[in-house]
Amino acid sequence: MQQIQNIIFDLGGVILNIDYRRTENAFKALGVQNFNELYSQFKGNELFDNLETGKVSRETFVSELGKYVQPGTLDEDIIAAWNAMLLDFPVQRLQILQQLKNQYRLFLLSNTNAIHVDVFNDILMRDRGLPSIAIFFEKAYFSHEVGMRKPNSDIYEYVLNENGLKPGETLFIDDTLPNITTAAALGIQTIHLQAPKTIADIFKPKD
Incomplete structure (x- = not known):
């Protein structure tokens, strides 16, 4: 790392x-x-x-x-x-994001839609008192807002170019293999997160 x-x-x-x-x-x-x-x-x-x-x-x-x-x-x-598919934000994962913000530039890249965005932000407010998942990131990219979606390469290139990110200095974490494959082909470092592993297995929160 x-x-x-x-x-x-x-x-x-x-x-x-x-x-x-x-x-x-x-x-x-x-x-x-x-x-x-x-x-x-x-x-x-x-x-x-x-x-x-x-x-x-x-x-x-x-x-x-x-x-x-x-x-x-x-x-x-x-x-x-x-x-109905939208469940919850485990507090440990949010704590990890908060800690990582002090060490890395963090971005969110999600295939989603306007219906889901409203609901998962409502879940976050209801359960954690936080207004938006975007607060943990320098910028959040949602497919329905940028008109592109994973695994097409254009959305990765868009994020890299807009923020001046070098692929070799960038890590991408996703649970869907085709999304990982495209990112890797662009030179981005990747982690294919597969259940039952979570980001807590990658980044151990500090006390």
Whole structure:
């Protein structure tokens, strides 16, 4: 870690606990039996890709999903099912981020969407009294805001160039292998974080 000056963190599965099965089960309860064909952790269909790159509004997204659920389903039920995957921010991980801020330039790079951002920041405020996950980072990059998403190389190059980061001095931590593969191909140092390991296994918090 001696030559590392910058650390780019993924969000879901790295800082924020998520469980995709909860959303899958919630949509099944709404009558969507083939939800895995519509969305998966690694590759969504065009609707989800467009949501994560800001090309469709939340209203359009909910309207499109409404075609697959059982008649009479309310929009708020669709939104609740979509958000069901978002769990919590373990306090130890937030403590680690706070300590790392004193040693490294920290950035967040997340494939996400406007619906989820509002909810996970609400979770952070409810559970930890903090207004936004962005407070831990020099800058937070969300795919729906920049119009690009991992694992495409353009979003990594965008973060590097905008902040003057050298790939060899930058560490990227993500739980999804294709995202890691692209970063490594650009010369970025990487850690593929796989459960049950967490960032606490990489960075031991100091007392």
